[in-house]
Amino acid sequence: xxxxxxxxxxxxxxxxxxxxxxxxxxxxxxxxxxxxxxxxxxxxxxxxxxxxxxxxxxxxxxxxxxxxxxxxxxxxxxxxxxxxxxxxxxxxxxxxxxxxxxxxxxxxxxxxxxxxxxxxxxxxxxxxxxxxxxxxxxxxxxxxxxxxxxxxxxxxxxxxxxxxxxxxxxxxxxxxxxxxxxxxxxxxxxxxxxxxxxxxxxxxxxxxxxxxxxxxxxxxxxxxxxxxxxxxxxxxxxxxxxxxxxxxxxxxxxxxxxxxxxxxxxxxxxxxxxxxxxxxxxxxxxxxxxxxxxxxxxxxxxxxxxxxxxxxxxxxxxxxxxxxxxxxxxxxxxxxxxxxxxxxxxxxx
Ligand SMILES: NC(=O)c1ccc[n+]([C@@H]2O[C@H](COP(=O)([O-])OP(=O)(O)OC[C@H]3O[C@@H](n4cnc5c(N)ncnc54)[C@H](O)[C@@H]3O)[C@@H](O)[C@H]2O)c1
Numbered sequence: 569x570x571x572x573x574x575x576x577x578x579x580x581x582x583x584x585x586x587x588x589x590x591x592x593x594x595x596x597x598x599x600x601x602x603x604x605x606x607x608x609x610x611x612x613x614x615x616x617x618x619x620x621x622x623x624x625x626x627x628x629x630x631x632x633x634x635x636x637x638x639x640x641x642x643x644x645x646x647x648x649x650x651x652x653x654x655x656x657x658x659x660x661x662x663x664x665x666x667x668x669x670x671x672x673x674x675x676x677x678x679x680x681x682x683x684x685x686x687x688x689x690x691x692x693x694x695x696x697x698x699x700x701x702x703x704x705x706x707x708x709x710x711x712x713x714x715x716x717x718x719x720x721x722x723x724x725x726x727x728x729x730x731x732x733x734x735x736x737x738x739x740x741x742x743x744x745x746x747x748x749x750x751x752x753x754x755x756x757x758x759x760x761x762x763x764x765x766x767x768x769x770x771x772x773x774x775x776x777x778x779x780x781x782x783x784x785x786x787x788x789x790x791x792x793x794x795x796x797x798x799x800x801x802x803x804x805x806x807x808x809x810x811x812x813x814x815x816x817x818x819x820x821x822x823x824x825x826x827x828x829x830x831x832x833x834x835x836x837x838x839x840x841x842x843x844x845x846x847x848x849x850x851x852x853x854x855x856x857x858x859x860x861x862x863x864x865x866x867x868x869x870x871x872x873x874x875x876x877x878x879x880x881x882x883x884x885x886x887x888x889x890x891x892x893x894x895x896x897x898x899x900x901x902x903x904x905x906x907x908x909x910x911x912x913x914x915x916x917x
Contacts, residue, residue: 576627581607582677583627588666592658593651595667596622598630599678600646603908606676607647608702608856609633610683611667611694613655626650632826632849638904639881640853642860645908647678655685664690668697676700681711681859702859711855714871715824716752718878720760722851723798723822725882729890730820730844737761742796742818744788745803746773749824749852753802754781767791768803798822806830808845813837822846835895846882847900853878 571583584597596619599607609630616622626648634646651667653659671680671694681703682691688710694701703711723741728734739762743750746768754764754777764783767790768774777783792799792807793815801807801823808821809830821828821843828848829835838845854875861871889899 571623574624574627576624576631578627578631580627580630582674583623584670584674586667586670588663588670591660591662591666592653593663593666593670594619594653595649595651595670596626597649597670597674597678598623598626598647599674600627600630601634601908602645602677604638604645605643606645606679606700607633608637608644608679608681608859609646609648611649611651611671611680611686611690612683613651613653613659613685615654615658616650616652619652622650622652628827634908635901635904636849636853636856638907639850639885639900640856641877641881641907642856644679644856644860647680648683649678649680651685659685659690661693664693665697668694668701671700672698674700702863710748711858712748713752713868714854714858714875715852716749716756716854717872718854718857718875719749719753719800719802719822719824719851720756721876721879722846722882723800723820725879726820726822726844726846726886727798729883729886735760739763739798740765740794740796741798741800742766742786742791742794743777743783743800743802744768744791744807744823745801745825746770746777747802750800750802751777751780753800753824754783758782765791765794765796792816794818801825801828808834808838810834810837813841813843816841816843818843820844820846822851823848824852826852829897832897835897839889839895844886845896847885847897850882850885850900851878 582599586595629648637644679700724734742765758781766777766783767788796818798820799818805827889896
């Protein structure tokens with residue numbers, strides 16, 4: 569396994585391998601960039617096949633957080649931690665406490681929150697060992713409501729850019745995934761007058777969407793092919809790929825799922841097809857905003873107010889992409905880089 573030569577490494581500042589024999593903890597903490605502030609990013613627990621897979625995930629996710637914080641205008645850098653193990657069977661208080669102690673040794677250069685395989689309650693345990701754990705129960709808690717609101721605002725910005733109208737009345741949105749974010753996004757869309765077509769692999773989630781929003785159900789492998797104004801991926805990563813892009817019939821893609829593009833070149837493939845893509849990490853940053861505003865003592869109203877700014881950020885990116893005739897994700901990356909790399913130059917001057 570190589571670290572410095574890994575394609576995901578991309579100028580990480582620090583990568584920490586953590587092992588605690590007593591609790592069985594094996595974890596990796598990746599800090600990509602701290603020019604704008606401490607590397608903030610969730611703590612994921614997952615039964616990775618091997619160390620190399622865990623490392624790749626940590627590096628990829630930490631880098632993504634640098635871009636997300638920068639484009640959102642938050643005072644954070646990018647970091648992420650992964651615990652190697654099955655959260656259903658291997659997560660113990662001792663293991664989480666050991667993780668908390670490792671995070672604490674970094675003195676705030678890395679700060680964590682919940683992620684796949686960890687919960688708000690787990691953050692409460694980490695917090696007993698380190699002050700650098702966020703999203704505690706009773707504090708900011710579940711980030712999904714803010715994430716859903718941010719996606720709704722980003723989706724409307726994309727509509728405005730394409731059609732010079734951002735109301736949803738009479739429009740059709742195809743939503744893939746009706747989990748914590750997807751079902752809340754459906755609520756915003758339905759309240760705004762959109763017709764919903766939905767898919768989930770969970771039958772109970774489908775039934776709830778039919779009942780609550782009058783949604784039309786379709787099979788999970790058909791949802792991206794639906795003739796709709798917007799396709800909103802809120803389930804899996806890599807949903808925009810060589811196989812799915814030729815089948816898309818919606819003019820806009822705007823959803824919460826992380827890493828929607830299977831490969832960077834797929835952003836350009838969407839542009840060539842005339843599909844307007846609202847970059848995932850730009851419009852799904854509500855959860856991060858929730859943590860930031862919550863830590864500052866802000867309430868839910870303050871979170872939503874700050875999250876609403878995703879509308880203007882998205883619009884700025886879409887306008888610049890059109891002007892420069894580039895893919896929207898390329899422009900989002902560039903704008904984020906201008907912020908976090910520019911900051912280092914400013915400090916050095
Ligand atoms: N929760 C947040 O605040 C947040 C923040 C940023 C990004 N995201 C991303 O948004 C996405 C959704 O997050 P979530 O918190 O709602 O997760 P979730 O696990 O609550 O919901 C995901 C839903 O997708 C469904 N699903 C899985 N495979 C599917 C398939 N093939 N077809 C259709 N449906 C399928 C699942 O059954 C589930 O209902 C994820 O990619 C997540 O990384 C979430």
